[in-house]
Amino acid sequence: MKSELISRKYLIPPELSDRVFKIITAIAAFVVIALMVAFFVQLVWYSMPSIRQFGFKFIISTEWDPVKNVFGALPSIVGTLITTSIAVAIAVPISFIAAMFLVESAPPCIQIPVSYALDLLAAIPSIIFGMWGLFVFVPFMQDYIQPFLAETLHLKSLPVFGDVYNGFGFLTAGLILALMILPFICAVMRDVFKMVPAVLKESAFGAGATSWEVSMGITMKYGARGMLGAVFLGLGRAVGETMAVLFIIGNSQNLSYSLFSGGTTIAATLANNFAEADGIFMSSLFELGLILLAMSFCIQIVGQLWLNRVSRKMGER
Amino acid sequence: MKKKLTIAAVLTVIMGLGGVVAKAAVINGAGASFPAPVYRVWTYSYKKATGTRVNYQSVGSGAGIRQIKGKTVNFGASDKPLKKADLDKHGIVQFPMLMGGVVVVINIPGIKTNQLKLDGKTIGDIFLGKIKKWNDPAILSLNLGITLPGIPITVVHRSDGSGTTWIFTNYLSKVSANWKNQVGTGKAVKWPVGLGGQKNPGVSGNVKRIKGSIGYVEYTYAIEAKLSTTTIKNKAGKFIGPSIKAFQTAGANADWNNAPGYYMVLTDQPGDGSWPITGVTYILIYKQQQNAAKAKTMLKYFEWCYSQGATAATRMSYVPMPASIVKMVKQMWAKEIKANGVAVYK
Numbered sequence: 001m002k003s004e005l006i007s008r009k010y011l012i013p014p015e016l017s018d019r020v021f022k023i024i025t026a027i028a029a030f031v032v033i034a035l036m037v038a039f040f041v042q043l044v045w046y047s048m049p050s051i052r053q054f055g056f057k058f059i060i061s062t063e064w065d066p067v068k069n070v071f072g073a074l075p076s077i078v079g080t081l082i083t084t085s086i087a088v089a090i091a092v093p094i095s096f097i098a099a100m101f102l103v104e105s106a107p108p109c110i111q112i113p114v115s116y117a118l119d120l121l122a123a124i125p126s127i128i129f130g131m132w133g134l135f136v137f138v139p140f141m142q143d144y145i146q147p148f149l150a151e152t153l154h155l156k157s158l159p160v161f162g163d164v165y166n167g168f169g170f171l172t173a174g175l176i177l178a179l180m181i182l183p184f185i186c187a188v189m190r191d192v193f194k195m196v197p198a199v200l201k202e203s204a205f206g207a208g209a210t211s212w213e214v215s216m217g218i219t220m221k222y223g224a225r226g227m228l229g230a231v232f233l234g235l236g237r238a239v240g241e242t243m244a245v246l247f248i249i250g251n252s253q254n255l256s257y258s259l260f261s262g263g264t265t266i267a268a269t270l271a272n273n274f275a276e277a278d279g280i281f282m283s284s285l286f287e288l289g290l291i292l293l294a295m296s297f298c299i300q301i302v303g304q305l306w307l308n309r310v311s312r313k314m315g316e317r
Numbered sequence: 318m319k320k321k322l323t324i325a326a327v328l329t330v331i332m333g334l335g336g337v338v339a340k341a342a343v344i345n346g347a348g349a350s351f352p353a354p355v356y357r358v359w360t361y362s363y364k365k366a367t368g369t370r371v372n373y374q375s376v377g378s379g380a381g382i383r384q385i386k387g388k389t390v391n392f393g394a395s396d397k398p399l400k401k402a403d404l405d406k407h408g409i410v411q412f413p414m415l416m417g418g419v420v421v422v423i424n425i426p427g428i429k430t431n432q433l434k435l436d437g438k439t440i441g442d443i444f445l446g447k448i449k450k451w452n453d454p455a456i457l458s459l460n461l462g463i464t465l466p467g468i469p470i471t472v473v474h475r476s477d478g479s480g481t482t483w484i485f486t487n488y489l490s491k492v493s494a495n496w497k498n499q500v501g502t503g504k505a506v507k508w509p510v511g512l513g514g515q516k517n518p519g520v521s522g523n524v525k526r527i528k529g530s531i532g533y534v535e536y537t538y539a540i541e542a543k544l545s546t547t548t549i550k551n552k553a554g555k556f557i558g559p560s561i562k563a564f565q566t567a568g569a570n571a572d573w574n575n576a577p578g579y580y581m582v583l584t585d586q587p588g589d590g591s592w593p594i595t596g597v598t599y600i601l602i603y604k605q606q607q608n609a610a611k612a613k614t615m616l617k618y619f620e621w622c623y624s625q626g627a628t629a630a631t632r633m634s635y636v637p638m639p640a641s642i643v644k645m646v647k648q649m650w651a652k653e654i655k656a657n658g659v660a661v662y663k
Contacts, residue, residue: 065507066478067500139526166471166527168512251476251513262512268476272513276379276478276504 047287064253071284079263086174099189121183130244133176142167162258168250171259181234192226232303242267266292347374348381348394352598378480393601396480401578412646416636418564419594422544431558436550437492446510473532476513478505484596488584563592609656
C-alpha cells in the first residue's frame with residue numbers, strides 16, 4: 001500500500017496542480033462579479049435610446065402609450081412601491097409575533113413542526129401563489145373582503161378605497177406578496193431571536209421579570225438590528241416578484257389613488273410587454289429593468305450592511 | 318475491458334442519435350399566438366402523418382418577426398401583416414395562412430349569448446371608459462326590449478402585446494373616431510380604462526370571473542370558456558353574430574390581387590353577412606433559403622396545412638384560405654423561393 005503511494009505518478013506536478021486549482025477557483029469567483037457588471041452594462045447600453053429620448057421625465061411621467069411611442073415609468077414604480085409597502089406592513093408584524101412565539105414560548109413539540117413548515121412555505125414557487133391568488137384569493141377578495149371594507153366599514157367614501165372593486169388590484173397583490181415574504185422574514189427573525197444569549201434571559205427571569213418583559217426588554221432589544229435585516233430580505237423579494245403579481249394586479253398603466261383599482265409593477269410591465277416590443281418601446285423596458293435592478297440592489301446592500309453590523313455586534317459581546 | 322465496452326456502447330448510441338437528428342430535418346417556427354391552437358394541432362398531426370417534425374412556439378407576433386429577421390427560426394408568424402417595403406428590405410415574403418374572428422365577450426347576469434347588440438361607436442365608447450354602466454342610454458337604444466342591469470362595466474383587455482389586440486384596435490380605429498384620435502391601433506395600446514389579462518385565456522378567465530365585464534378574445538377561446546358573445550353592427554348596417562360563415566364572408570370580399578405583399582386587413586369589411594372584426598394571420602419566410610432540402614420540407618408542410626389542415630382549422634372555428642388564394646400563394650412560392658439560385662418549389 002505504502003509503496004503504491006510513493007510510486008504514484010502525477011500527471012501534473014503537485015505545485016502546478018495547486019496553482020491551477022487556485023486559478024480555477026479565482027475564475028469561478030470572478031465570474032460572479034463579471035456577471036453582475038455585464039448585466040449592469042448591458043442594461044444601461046440598451047436603455048440609452050430611451051434615456052436620451054425621455055431623460056429624467058421617464059421616471060416622473062405617467063404616460064404609457066405604445067402607439068405614439070411615449071413611455072413613462074411612474075405607474076410601474078408607484079405600483080411596485082405600493083404593493084411592496086402593503087406586503088411589508090402586513091408581513092413584518094405577523095412574522096415578528098410568530099417568531100417570538102416560536103423562540104420564547106412554544107414547547108418543542110410545536111416549535112419543531114412549525115419551523116419545518118416555515119422552511120417549506122418559503123420554498124413554494126411564486127407561480128403557485130399566483131395561481132392560488134387568481135383562482136381562490138381574488139374571488140374571496142371580491143365577495144368578502146372588499147365589500148366588508150367598502151360597505152361595512154364605510155371606507156368607500158375615502159379616495160384610497162373607492163366603491164368600485166372586482167377582486168383585482170393593489171390591495172390583493174400586496175396581500176399575496178405579504179403571504180410570500182412572511183416565511184422568509186419569520187425564519188430570519190426566528191434565527192435572530194435564537195442568537196440572544198440564554199444567560200441574559202435567565203438573569204432577567206431571575207430578577208423577577210415576566211415573559212412579556214423578557215420578550216420586549218431583552219429579546220427584542222437585542223435582536224432589533226437583525227430584525228431589520230430580515231425586513232430587508234423580504235423587501236428584496238417583494239420588489240422583484242413577477243408571476244404572482246402579474247396574475248392579480250390588474251395590469252393597468254393608469255395611475256390611481258384607490259387600493260382597489262388595478263395597476264402594475266415594474267416586473268409585471270416587463271413580463272407583459274417583452275414579447276411584442278421593439279425600438280424605443282424595448283429600450284424603455286430595459287430602462288425599467290435598470291430601475292428595478294437599482295432598487296433591489298440598494299435594498300440588498302442596505303440589508304447586507306445591517307446584517308453585517310448585527311453579526312459583528314454579536315461577536316463583540 | 319468492461320469499461321472500454323461501455324464507452325464504445327455510449328459512443329454508438331450518441332452517434333446513432335446524431336444520425337437520426339441529421340436525417341429528419343426539424344422545421345422551427347415562432348410567432349403569433351392568435352392561430353397557435355391550430356398550429357399546435359397541425360404540427361402534431363403532421364408529425365404523425367409524415368414523421369417530419371415542425372416546432373412552433375407561440376411567442377407573439379412581434380417576437381416572431383424579430384426571430385425571423387434574426388434568422389433564428391425557419392419561419393415566422395404574425396397577425397399583423399408587414400408592409401411590402403419592410404418585406405423587401407429583409408428579403409422576406411409573407412403569405413396568409415388562416416383567417417379568424419375576434420369576438421366581444423360579456424358577463425352580464427341574465428343576458429344570453431348574442432342577445433346583446435352593439436355597434437362600433439358604442440364598443441369604442443365602452444373601451445374608452447365613456448360609457449360606465451350597462452344601462453347607459455347608448456346601449457339601451459340598441460337593445461330595445463331587453464332589461465339591462467345598472468351595474469358598472471369592467472373592461473378587460475390584453476395585458477401583453479398581441480396580434481389579437483392589433484386586430485381589435487384596428488377595427489375600433491375604423492369605426493370610432495374617438496378611439497382613433499385618443500388611442501389608435503397597436504399590438505399594445507394606452508388603454509384608458511380596465512384590467513389586463515394574460516393572453517387569450519387570461520382575458521376570458523377575467524371576463525368569466527367579473528360580473529359586468531366586457532372583453533375581446535379570439536373566437537375559439539370564447540367557445541372554450543362558454544362566454545356570451547355579442548352581435549355587432551357591421552359596415553353594411555346589419556347586426557351579426559360571430560360564426561365561421563361570417564368570418565368567411567368578410568374574407569370573401571377582400572381583393573387579394575391588389576394587395577402588394579399580401580398586405581390585407583379584414584376588419585370592417587363590406588357585405589351583409591361579414592363579421593366586422595376578422596383578421597388574417599401570416600407566415601413569413603426568406604426568399605433565399607440556405608438549405609434546399611429543408612426549404613422543400615417546409616413548403617411541403619405549408620402545402621399540407623392548406624389542404625389536409627383545413628378540417629382541423631374549421632373544427633377549431635378558424636377559416637382556411639380559399640382555393641383561389643392558395644393557388645396564388647403557391648405560384649408565388651414557385652417564383653420567389655430559391656436556394657442557391659434554383660427554385661425550391663415546383
